[in-house]
Amino acid sequence: MVSGLEVRDAVVRYGPVTAVDGVSLSVEPGEVVALLGPSGSGKSSLLRAVAGLEPLAGGSVSWDAEDLAGVPVHKRAFVVMFQDGQLFPHLSVAGNVGYALARAPRARRERRVAELLELVGLAGYGRRPVTALSGGEAQRVALARSLAADPRLLLLDEPLSALDRGLREHLVGVLDETLRATGVPALYVTHDQDEAFAIADRVAVLARGAVLQLADPDTLWRTPASREVAEFLGYGPFLSAAEAATLGWPDAPPLVGVGPDGLVVAGDGVEVAVLQAQARRGGSELTVRLPSGEQARVRTPAIASHAHPPATLRVRLDPSACGELPGAGPAGGADSRES
Template sequence: MGTGTLVGDLRLVDLTKRFGAVTAVDDLTLTVAQGSFFALLGASGSGKTTTLRMIAGLEEPTAGQVLLGAEDVTRLRPYRRPVNTVFQSYALFPHLDVAENVAFGLRRRGVRHLRPQVERMLALVQLDGYGRRRPAELSGGQQQRVALARALINQPQVLLLDEPLGALDLRLRRQMQGELKRIQTEVGTTFVHVTHDQEEAMTMADTVAVMNAGRIEQVGAPADLYEFPATVFVATFLGQSNLLAAEAAGPTRGEVAVTAHGARFTVPVARARADRGPVHLGVRPEKLRLAASADEVPDGHQHVAGVVADAAYVGVSTQYQVHTGAGGELSVFAANNGTEGRHAVGSSVVAYWRPEHAFLLPRVPGEAERSSTVRDEPVAVSR
């Protein structure tokens, strides 16, 4: 988007919201670039929905500002803001047909000659010919499209989406992910999408902000967050990670030497969020490979020996839990591509990886190791 603040950038400055003694959003500063698809990702209670409601004007901040370009909209009533919201419940009017639902906002503003605009919006969401149907005659995915068309016909500067796909089944949810991204690209409106679903955020958004306890843990492109997490929370919430307790000796010649499980490893300086003292040596499960012995480990790789404690075949991969000699546990996702053999439970193995696939994070002294224990596929990263 270039440098500087664009006319239509959405900016949150020192935004705070307290409910009594509870701080839901804590001194949040964030810029959403004009025309971007931006995701606020976090678990329940992270503050993401409260943030969205303050942008919409449905909650008044305790402190801070909401700005659209140069305009401070912090104290404006919701209907005075160039912002529309699509909720999880859709909130369609059951007594109105699809066309009238879509036209509702324009009709209230006294706009005439609505039909061409309504038809254009229905075509955008691929509901041509559905104008005379009632909401009850539509599927969940179709109702979601109507809600989207009703919001977009008002030409908002920012469209807010509050868990919009949460009520859909898995197949429809994945279909609508692609549709939402297509529509956003076509209309060029700024989308701010609130979700707890990692896959939704990673596959649709240009930029993702990971929220935790009312604060932003990390902001960036999906691939950057996944490949190089900034905190333990991001590493374990966004996908799955193996985090080995290690000690770092400091950077030397472009790499950081660390000791873990009685062995020495190295990590590129560019992939180290901490380079001295207690650290987590992190490796994603899909970046690990298994061999029967250290003799089979390719040159240039680093490894840890262990025993297979569990193996689960899940179609595209086999997911292993490996107990290491130091008492830790590693998760390994081995692709079922026909190039690697299977490893039986109880067999001795060596887990190995390339140094450039590892990362270092700060570790509180005494903090335990962490590994992925949920059987699931790695998060999809579309960019």
């Protein structure tokens, strides 16, 4: 018997538009699965279908092998946490967190609220009005309120996308620690690759309503299932084994995706022409032309002049920072898989 969430061949349509096209995946007890993809890939529509907020045009959603067709949203025991948190402005922090515990005895409710606020790093905030909170604090209150309902599955729809990057990175850590501490399984929608890799046990990459690859973060990064997945993850250019060999990787696989740090400056490397230089924090990013004719980027610790970049540079491939692709087929070919 399947334990936890199972989605089989799910289809969601909005009129003539198919937003989710035959998706199958599972979320096991205590597991966090991220739905990763660009806008319009179908990830939020899939989450809403799991919650019961959107009807399925095909397929099924089940929990512990029980089909949830016809089960209303409020009886699924799932909780959705949205981007804006949707806190009640007329209630205090404690009032928001304790909303789902309204029928519990007062002492038990207050104790549980205090536990949850401590868990999300807001101990002592109970009496504050939510209108006085920062964006990051508000999202932590929303997380505590979601957990107060004791959900059997937490559904998070871009919960950090409205925050600046520094705060997002901090709150990803808070979310990760909180979910691990409580053991609540979660389906986490995001377009941010760093978020997905930081928080998820497995990541599903979606495009055009379909899952292109579902794998743990390391497998997904090291061995993208297709060129389309690799391009979405930030790989490029793509080199044949022979082209990779000229750059110092003699036993390269048939198709190599050069990662953001896949090219390194090396005195024993191949000389390449520098086309452009852009200053970055702590160094520069140089655009170079490889022997294959492809353009690629190289990060260096020295600040290079945008107006007068160096004419040439010696570089080689770092295999540990490159992706191994299954062949030289076209982007989005039939080699997508679930790992």
